[in-house]
Amino acid sequence: MAVLPPNTSEADFNNALQAFAAAVGDEWVFSSDEDLKPFRDHYSPVPLEEDELLASAAVAPANVEEVQAVVKVANQYLIPLYPISTGKNFAYGGPAPNVRGSVVLDLKRMDRIIEVNEERNFALVEPGVSYMDLYTYIQERGLKVWLDCPDPGWGSPVGNTLDRGIGYTLGFYRDHNAAQYGLEAVLANGDVIRTGMGALPGSDTWQEYKYGFGPDPAGMFSQGNYGIVTKMGIRLMPQPAHYRNGLVTVPLREDLGPLVNSINYLNDLNMIGDPWYGSPLRALLDNADFRAAATRRGGGIAEELNRFAREANLHSWQVELQFYGSERTTEANWEYAQEVISDRIPGARFTAGESLAIPLTPEQLHETTGPYSSNMRRNITQGVPGLGIWKNLGRTQSLPDTWAQGHLGLFAVLPRSAESIFEAQQVFADTMADLNLDGGINALSLGVNWYQYAFLFSAGFSTGGGNADNSPAGKKKIADGLKALLVVAGEHGWGEYRAAPYFQDAVSEQYSFNDYSLRRFNETIKDAVDPNGILAPGRGGIWPGKSRG
Template sequence: MGDGKNLTPIPYLKDKYSGAPERLRREAEAARDRLFSNRTLPPSQPRKGDPIRLPPGVSAEAFESAIQDLRGAIGAENVQITDQALVDGWYVESPNTHDAFHIVDQEGLVSSAVVYPGSTADVQAVVRWANRHGIPIYPISLGRNVGYGGAAPRVPGGVVVDLGRRMHGILDIDGENASCVVEPGVTYFRLYEEIQARGLPLWIDTPDLGGGSVLGNAIDRGVGYTPYGDHFANHCGMEIVLPNGELLRTGMGAMPGPNGTDNPTWQSFQHAFGPAVDGIFSQSNFGIVTKMGMHLMPAPEAHQSYCFTFPRDDDFEQIVDLIRPLAQRRILGNIPQLRHVIEELAITGKRQHTFRLDGDTNANRQLTREEVHVAAAGLPLGECAWVFYGTQYGDRASIAAQLDAVKAAFAQVAGSRFFLPEDLPPSHYLHDRARVCAGTPVLRELDWLNWAANGAHLFFSPIAPTRGRDARRIHEAIVAAHARHGFDLFPTLCVAGREIHYITNIVYDRGDAGAKARAVRLMREMIAECAAMGFGEYRTHLLFADQVAGTYNWNHGALMRFNETVKDALDPNGILAPGRNGIWPRKYRGKGWELGADDVDMKVIGPKL
């Protein structure tokens, strides 16, 4: 299945809003070919169940009547029934019907239909339609939050509202204000290319992969790697369709501008008068964001990326304690990454078995420590245990002074080594990190997926204090859990002055039911064990959201009671993304939809009939 023949042409930005940029043509083709060469699953599979997965409690006749009503509201060509074979595709050609990285059965979380609104008014029409017919809707920007559920609706049979296909306008780029206004379908690739085309001295902040939605990533509180790496903190002004179809603008946008124009300070000041409500529309199901302002970074005079290596696994605690004061004093210029050396192997795009000393291509096991270090010794950075990737910004004199301080700190770790990009071959990952840390979106992180056949991944993303002893506790728990379930551990630590995003990437074969089941058990155990130590996730896959939300249970779950109160007030019919981020409306609450620590098979998502 993976011979690479008969592949459709890759879409590029000149032809499609969600495509890859032309400058990455060679990388995109190589990434796709590697992924497809490692596949044993067919491109698509016949549906096993009913041709259409109906929304819960909705008959086929009622659904058909509702769909006709929806087609009349926004155009028949903008409503697509999900009755075809499901295609997982790949990152640049990802599905909007289900999760391409399905951790349960491919049809376990599938939509009944996909609708394509072309304007805020269309979104309002879709929301009002959902209220009339009692059908759950699930909005997505692009469905590329891979590792967290993709485009799948949390309630199977829900109608996916694909905001990206027809709402992908860059509505404004203000060079003087260093800001922009975008619709949900604007990718990091597209925003970057537009700024370059206009010749503006502005940077965007991009995650590791550049094909995601600028708006969608921000409201899911994603992160990047420049000084503007906290994406939600750098949003400014939102336009939101509420669950009853009413329109809301947050911040200064709540005040009309002169003569019917937008308020001139809407993208200048995040707040307004009274309560700051923007936050309740991040990681929630309280509204659909159709426009968002984002602050952009004025291009610095210079920047310098680099990496350090550290020789021993046991250096970990000391490294974290050295990073903390550097970050708190803002000597470190960006949100750096601390990675284990096994990730140097994975980013080569090679299969896991190629690094086994016994040559066994079938054994389902972790690499041993010896195998990791032997393989690392043959790579450009040489044998080591940890790799720190950082970037400094400013004028050249200040960068030199900053680097001197960083070098002096890390020199306290015996055997540490320092590398600049020019010290390493052009294919080395440091060059890609340098692009990302300079606001240039890339595709390199796709190479991880080749670690397993039919490569898919699932993120476990807890937060820990930037203290060596705390980092060691969470690290040891995650190491032990991975060993129990036979998965290689890929820890990426995004280390700030006071907290660490400990990003764990579980790579599995989505064609292997046993591997998927082990990944689910691994996730369930890590969520529970880390929460018991006080470490909670900041973001999670939609099937684990109930369990994660349940760990934030101080004062007998006061936070969830508040969220449910807000949900029921704004969405009394429970139509908007029920269950997203663990928030269920009254219509579904306590009726068998919630998934907890004991739900490991998940063969049925929803009430057990």
Template sequence: MKLPPNVSQEDFTAALAQFAKVVGQEWVFTSDEDLELYRDSYSVNWGETDERTASAALAPDTAEQVVELVKIANRYRIAIYPISTGKNLGYGGAAPALAGSVVLDLKRMNRIVEIDERNGYVVVEPGVSYFDLYQHIQDKGLKLWIDCPSPGWGSVLGNALDGGVGVTLAPYRSHFDAQCGIEVVLPNGRMMRTGMGAMPGAKTWQQFKPGFGPRIDGLFKQSNYGVVTKMGFWLMPPPENIATGIVTVPNYRDIIALVDTIGRLEQSKIVQGLWTLSSPTLGTRGDAAHEAGPPKPADPAIFAILSDPAGVDMAKLESAASASGTPFWSAEFNLYGPRRLIEAQWDCICEALGKIPGARCKLNPVRPLPLPAEELAGLFDTGPLGIPSLRTFSLGPMVSYDGEDVVGHVFFSPVIPRTGEAAIEAMEVFAAITRKYRLPGPPLQFPSAIFERAFLFAVGLPVTRSATVNAKIRGIIRELVEISTARGWGEYRTAPAFFDLIMGTYSYNDHALRDFLETIKDAVDPNGIMSPGRYAIRSGHSRGGSGYPAGTTDQIQKASMQ
């Protein structure tokens, strides 16, 4: 049996017996077969001595059981690592940040505590998935929509706490920003509610975010200050209609005016649905990018340029696209609401973007919602319709890399400025890395506009079962971090293998942010039992020799990836 760090076999055996009295013996997992489920199936340290694996797992059923488990963990100084459903693929899965931790698996806590159609909110426990919430709304016939990531099998609460995002209207896409009110078990075993929930009998816990005094909800996002057992979310009313509109512009550098203009439209709330950037030179899927089926073939002359192993020459691509009548950039908009509102929004969008020479606008048919079942069945992505699915997995994995089978991916996720110049720079930088290491991927990659005022440039790198290849991937990520840090692009989210590396880049004023977070950690978790090391936050007794990377490029490059 694997032991938690700095815990004796005698103490661990005693603690497991006490855990079992709380949750029942059948919900204490210690066998190798059971613990296999708590490995990160996409781990870049798979099978190596530094792979982060659990010593045991516990599955409580109530918040009250969580309280008792946390008290026992404190008594024996046992590190625990809460997870919601463990579906955080590409960012660590169900595995702990510190090897030997006891995973606190909250999937049995799957109650929808309250749902209010009139005020548009829901309160959920950690084990409630997007599928669960969607089905509950359908079963009750409620006039509510959810915003879901792709795929939709993960926890609503867990996705928000890790900074997950979706694809519908701007106020709901950033899932943590859509939350209102948290119940949390603190590292000392005391239960707390934030915001208006701190007042017993409060009637507006899920309606007024600030509450009284400092708003502390953000302390529980990407942190290790407690076990969140309930969370409220604002839900959106179902729109009457949906339409997709497409604007194309002819030239490579038109992306600068395109992005600037759309930014002003978003800041004015004329554009609220997600818009996506792509290039018709790669071929198109038809009138809507979420339709099923392969892209249509590009022009042969364009294809030859895109296939150049030395990289895509944008001047040549622009010339070939112009000769074939193919626009260089396309922006597709999802528009929601009454028909008159959609048409008015589209008029404003076309009026603004029409000032770019050669811009063309097309509004596809306005379709009443909900769409017919047969039409939904033909869509690749139902996320923009508030419907969770697993259809993203139909794309299939990367097949192989460096002669090894690919089993998954790990994300590199920098945030870059919302400008056309930054998009061009990032596309060039990351394309050069792709060519240098012969990474799989399309010849052109684009930033995502999923955030309102910044671009996300998520890159999925292949993970194998080869220690040699995985070491290479870790090295590539180190290089990507170094390059991005030098340009002022920081990652917003990462897998546990890279927590220290990324936190090291947030080094303003000699790591003042990290020091502040760890000052809080020392105060609320003096025994260091709550998710030690998660997002590189540690308590005082475990900080010595932890190998924090400093903020300089040279030191980041040399940072430990073990």
């Protein structure tokens, strides 16, 4: 074994491994170097080998009772546990722990789909169930409910929800933590709790009224370390009858303001699915003069960029809209969207996309020759898990001997306004130029609206083989740069929504209101419910008392 848990002797660790084996069975305790290889973060951003977040062992219980037994052993030997669901949260840590030497609590064997209810539109699953498992279950039974999947869709609803993952259909479902409806967790003292109506014996509304009575602690298990989630309810979208999309373009740079406001209006009336913003001017980035204007220090100048747009006969911004409902309601919503936008933006153009009965045929799912070039990825708009995002990774025909492995970047939470976008373009681009990093930010960069009520503004880097500088020095430059960017973003009131363990303390550091009163509150709870600090210490920037000094 290459790594020991912190402050644990080899003799104690060996005793703990034997106790874990007694709890879950010999074959489900992994401690050899060979066995632990797949518990590394394959896309790790950590620059130096000695800092890599390696597990000392992994333990895989099959049920709640075995989880409780593992927790008891961890308390006895004061060994940190790091729970994972399917361990596919790559680039955000994957199956690797926050603390080097932790024992990974691998919940993959707990893979029961306990219920899928197509009349009341919910599912109740264990952590080892993947999106693909749940999708297959629904398809095989012909159930008329949809998932809202992340992309890539190889992870689990429980794990993705607990890291506040997102999807691409209607607003409520896109926010996976919002669509979480009731969970069961094993606490550090071995107690099992159910949130909301799950706490009321005999209740049949656990997945329908998430609050129960009194405080609802379910949110504390997301990006937190207060317990091990062993069951979770998720709301499912009833399968709509029809899907329609359309493209909107607006001519001027300053039209972004009324465009965003129009989309906010439609979005918050739940009339549209995930809106995908873009800029037709990206087609001009190969032009050196335009590129200079788009990457100008201090931000883009509207007059100058409008002139390029006019000369190229291109509009400045676009947004793709999608509609779910019946054929008639989607048509009416598309017409109403045109009315709302036309009233606010002279010169807006509208191109109807496709109008398709659901479920789409395999041919329709793969169809890419719509009325306009689309940024949307068809599978994810239809709740079909896949690896469509891999079109941006892996090998390409033009570079067959190289590959991009993953991404490493920021996703800062911004207000849904053009002003915030223009400010973020300038701040991120100038800061990255100062750091000699190319994160691809320019005067055309936009937020994504995965969360219904906020933009996420990203600056990303490729990691992995090929052209990416994967040397320790190259990775360190990016990692250090991202930490510097986090600070600059925080000074503007922009924080990260999610981060790999390597960055979680730096992200947490930005949430400093009233001398870190929120973090102190979280730490107080941590110390009360996990006095030995055995559950995922450091996750979400929350450290137990013994680690805070």
